[in-house]
Every structure is written in C-alpha cells, then in structure tokens.
Amino acid sequence: MEKRRVVITGLGAVTPVGNDVETSWNNIIQGKSGIGTLTRLNPDDFPAKVAAEVKDFNVEAYLDRKDARKMDRFTHYAVAAAIMAVKDANLIINEENSHRVGVWIGSGIGGMETFENQYDVFLKRGYRRVSPFFVPMMIPDMATGQVSIILGARGVNSCTVTACATGTNSIGDAFKVIQRGDADAMVTGGSEAPITKMSLAGFCANTALSTNPDPNTASRPFDKNRDGFVIGEGAGVVILEELNHALKRGAKIYAEVVGYGSTGDAYHITAPAPEGEGGARAMKMALDDANITPEEVDYINAHGTSTDYNDKYETAAIKAVFGEHAYKLAVSSTKSMTGHLLGAAGAVEAIFSALSLKEGILPPTVNLVDPDPDCDLDYVPNEAKKRSITYALSNSLGFGGHNATLLFKKYE
Template sequence: MEKRRVVITGMGAVTPVGNDVETMWNQIIEGKSGIDIVTRVNPDDFPAKVAAELKEFDPVLYMDKKEAKRMDPFTQYAVAASVMAVKDAGLEINDDIATRTGVWIGSGIGGMTTYEEQFRKFMDKGYRRVSPFFVPMMIPDMAAGQVSIILGAKGINSCTVTACASGANSIGDAFKVIQRGDADYMITGGTEAPITNMSFSGFSTAKALSTTEDPAKASRPFDKDRNGFVMGEGAGILVLETLESAKKRGAKIYAEIVGYGSTGDAYHITAPAPEGEGAGRAMAEAIKDASLIPTDIGYINAHGTSTELNDKFETAAIKSVFGEYAYDLHVSSTKSMTGHLLGAAGAVESIISIKAINEGVLPPTINYETKDPECDLNYVPNEAIKKEVTAVMSNSLGFGGHNVSLIFKKLED
C-alpha cells in the first residue's frame, strides 16, 4: 500500500515565551527567556526557585467560561492551542469531514492541579466535598477528549503518555494514522501544567531541577555548569492532513512530516541508556522512515534538558548516528528559553523546528558560556543564525526510556 504524504497546515501554542506561535518564535530567535521566579508554588519551600510559567493566559478567549472551570489547566492549554491551530489551518470541521478528523494529544502527567486541590478537600472535609468532575478533569486523555468535543472532531481520539516524549510520540502516532489512511486530518501535539507542589517536590527530591536562583541563567543546556532542568508549562498543537487535501482546499503548507522513530531503552526508569544508545536508534529509525540519509538533516532541535546525563548522552547519540557530519550540524536546545514543558515539550519544539525551515533561521541555545568536553557539537551558542535548511529533526526523550525523533521537511513536489 502506498503511503500517503502528510503535511502541516496549522499550528497553535501557549508557552512561557508567548501565547501564540508568532510571539513565541520571535522571542525564541531573539534569545529571550520565559523563565522567572516561580509563583505557582512558594519558592521558599523548595531548593528550586524558578520555573517557566505562562503569562497572562486567559482561557475564556478560547472556550466558554463555565466549561473552562471544569477543565484542569493542562486541558485549557490544549483547547486554546487547538483552537488556534485549526483556525490557522483554515479548517472547517463540518459533517463532511468530522468522522475523518482525529485528535491525538499527549500529556505526561495530566491534571496535577486538580489532583492536589481535590485531595486537600478530601482530607479536610471528606469524600462528599470531592468534585464529581475530579476524575474527568485529572486524567491525561481529557485534553484530547475536550478538544474533540469543542471542535467536533469525530475520528480517532487518543492520548500518548510517554513522560517527556508524550507530545512527540503523539505527533508521530497521528502522522502514521493519516499515512496509513485511517484519517484525513489530525489535531495533534502535547500539553502540560505541572507546576504544583507535588510535582515540584517529586522532581526536587529526584535532584532533577536546577537550583540556580538566577532565572536568566538557570537553564543552560550543554554548558559545563548545568545543574538540572527548569520546569515549564504550556501546549503545542499541529494540524496534520494529507497533501492531497491541503492542495485541494488551497491551504498554506508549513512543511511535510516525513520521519518518525520511536524506541525504548530497556535500561532505567529515569536515567538514559549509556551513550544514548536508545536515542541514537530513534534518530536512525526516523531517518530511515523518511527515506533520507544523515547528511540531509540540517538542524536538530535537541531534547537538551540541561541535566548532566541527558546532554552528554544525547550528544553521544548524535555523533553515533551522524558520524563526522555531526560536527557540521547545527544543534540547539530551546529549553534554554522555554524551560522543560515535559509532555508538551516535543510538540512546542516541533513547531519551533518547522518555523526554522520556514524562516531560514536557527534558534540559539542561550546561557552557553563554559564548554563541556563531552558536549562538543555546534549548539548555536547564544544567538540565532540565518541558515536555510531543508530537513530538520526534533528529539524528545522521557522517563521510562522513551525516545522519539521526528523529521520535518520543506515541501517538494
């Protein structure tokens, strides 16, 4: 069976560096950070003092106020980004296409805000005070469910939960749905709202969060002095559809999605496999799936968390796949500005990767000051550069040993 070609025709995002794609992109290429002193928890209670929070996000701009109150923030973010993406695509989900339009949105941990609020009510006042909406507000699949309900998408409806790879896995899975003919349109990406006391506690005791108190310097991927990631929140959503459909309805096409690699480390619940073995296989699988060769890739948006093991082993994985060409590649981590959006990271970074193709600009890794001999690639230090690229790769890695690589390409007939 011939594989159908799949393109991106719409994008939407709410992020710490802007609540729409253009604002986000402009902040990113200017090297501006969305990280600041955390406000959603008391910084005095934790060794980590900073986070990458949304600013001035108003859910009522995208959904009914009553419905918004029945959604955890992670679902609100997904709905907002989806409404933007569908509008950007100029897609009318009417009766003719509703059953061929699917939703696949991932989240790493789902409704943590709801969980904590309702648990406190249970402990203080008993089960009768727990909201009847507790479960549907908390479960990770509800972002996809609510987007489907609000937009009227009646096709396949799913949610991939693979920790920090959730958004990327969801995009890859949605890509394959269209490619094999099970849907014609997919609303896909990732969402997360993890900045809560319990999340902060768990990542703090795991010693995963940066303890640098200066927000401007806390996230420093690939830098020798990195000491942990900065927790972020937000959502990124793409509209995927067949190339045939996009052309027929005269839609603008941002890029084609051509490659998806997904592997497991089978090694450790939190630490990556030595030398990034699993991540390397995901990159190689994506390149093979795209029918490309390594030298076709012009830019990699790295997972680049600013943790010691991730950055070292992701670098090793890139070198294992690309060989000497790895030193000619441009690799950057935009988590230096957005923080780590966990299950939303891969989706937001996919949008940034696509914009890099469209604009001919490669985003920087800011806060890159001290070279690490084990991280010796070109990380586009501190300032964006102008460079035309035809194909880009976006990497996402998650607890549990999940590894994902996506490849986006400039459309060529």
C-alpha cells in the first residue's frame, strides 16, 4: 500500500515563552527564556527554586467559566492550543467531514493538580464532598476527550502516555493514522500542567531537577555545569493533514512529516540506556521510514534536558547514527528557554522544528558557556542562526525507556 503524504497546516501553543505560537517562536529565536522564580508554590518548600510557568493565561478566552471549572489546568492548555491550531489551519469541521478528523493529544501525568486538591478535600471533608468531576478531570485522556467534543471531531480519538516522549509519540502515531488512510486530518500534540506540590516533590526526591536558584542559568543543556532540568508547563498542538486534502482546500503548509521512530530501552525506569542506544535506534528508524540518508539531515531539535546522562548520551546517540556528519549538522535544545514541559515538550518542539524549516532559522541553546567535553557538537550556542535547511529531526526521551523521533521536511 502506498503511503499517503502528511503535512502540517496549523499550529497552536501555550508555553512559558508565550501564550501563542507567534510570541513563543519570536522569543525562542531571540534567545529569551520563560524560566523564573517559582511562584505557583512556595519555593522555600523545595530544593528546586525555579520553574518555567505559563504566565497571564486566560482560559476564559477559550472556554466558558462554568465549563473550565470542570477541567484540570492541563486540559485548559490543550483546549486553547487546539482551538488556536484549528483556527490557524482554517480547518472547518462539520457533519460532512467530522468522522475523518481525529484527535490524539497526550499527557505525561494528566490532572495531578486536581488529584492533589481533591485528596485534600477528601481528607478534610469526606468522600461526599469530592467533586463528581474528579475522575474525568484527572485522567490523562481528557484533554483529547474535551478537544474532540469542543471541535466536533469524531474520527480516531486517542491519548498517548509515554512520559517525556508523549508529545512526539502522539504526533508520530497521528501521522501514521493519516498515512495509512484512517483519517484525513488529525489534531495532535501534548499538554502538561505539572507544577504542583507532589510533582515537584517527586522530581526533587529523585534529584532530577536543577537546584540552581538563578533563573537565568538553571537550564543549561550540554554545559558541564548543568545540574538537572527545570520543570515547565504548557501545550503544543499541530494540525496534520493528508497532502491532497490540504491542497484541495488551499491550506498553507508549514512542513511535511516524513519519518517517525519509536523504541524502548528495556533498561531502567528513569536512566537512559548507555550511550543512548535506544534513542539512536529511534533516530535510525525515522530516517529509514523517510528513506533518506543521515547526511541529508540539517538540524536536530534535541531532547536536551540539561541533565547529566541525557545530554551526554543523546550526543553519543547522534554520533552513532550520523557519524562524521554529526559534526556538520546543527543541534539545539529549546528547553534551555522553555524548561521541560514533560508530555508537552515534544509537541512544542515539533512546532519549533517546523518553523525552523519554514523560516530558515535555527533556535539557539542558551546558557551554553562551558561545554561538557563529552558534548562536542554544534549546539547553536546562545544565538539563533539563519540557515536554509531541508530536513529537521526532533527527539524525545522519557522515563520508562521511551524514545521517539520525528523527521520533518521543508515543503516546497
């Protein structure tokens, strides 16, 4: 069976660097960070003092207040990003086509804030006072569920939960849905709202988070003085369409999705496999899926978390796949500015990768002052570069040994 071609026709985002795609992208290419001192919680209660929080977000611009109260914050972000993406794509969903438009939006941990708040209610006031919306607010698939209801999209409806690989896996799986002919369009991405007491406590307990109190230097991927990731929040959603479907309705096209790889380490619940072996296989799988050679890739938006093992092993994986070409392509981590959005990270980074292709600009890795000797590639340090590129690859790696890679091509 011939594979159908799939393109990106709409973008929507709520991120620590902006509450829409245009603002987020402009801040990214200017090297402006969205990381600040933790305000949603008391920083004195945690060794991690900084976070990448969404700022000045007004959910009532997208939802009625009564409806919003029945949703967790991660669903608010997903709904907003999805509405923006559909509007950007000028995609009309109606009775005629709704069964051919699907939704696939993932979340790494779902409604943690709702869980914590309602557990407090239960302890203080008993089960009768727990919200009847507790379960549907908390479960990770409710972002997809609510978006499909609001948009009226009745096609494939699913939710991926693969920790920090969630956003990339979601887009990759949605890509395959269209490619094999089960839908003509998919609303897809990831959403996360993990800046909560227990989330922060858990990540602090396993020493994953940076304890650097300076927001300007806490997230520094590939720098030898990195000491952990900075937790972030938000959502990224893209509209994927079958190429002829998009052309027929005159849609603008940001980029083409041409390859997807997904693998498991089968090694450890939190640590990556030595030398990034699983990540290397995911990248190779995406290249093979697109039927291109490693030498054709121009740019990699790295997972680049600013943790010791990730940055070192992801670099090793890139070298294993690309050989000498690894030193010729550009690699950058936008998490240096957005922080780590967990299940939303890959979706937001897919948006940045598509815009890099369309606009010929490579986002920088900020705060890269003293590179780790084991991290010796071109990480586009501190300033964006203008460069026309044809292929961009985006990596996401998650707890549980999940590895996911998307490959994008400039559309001409």
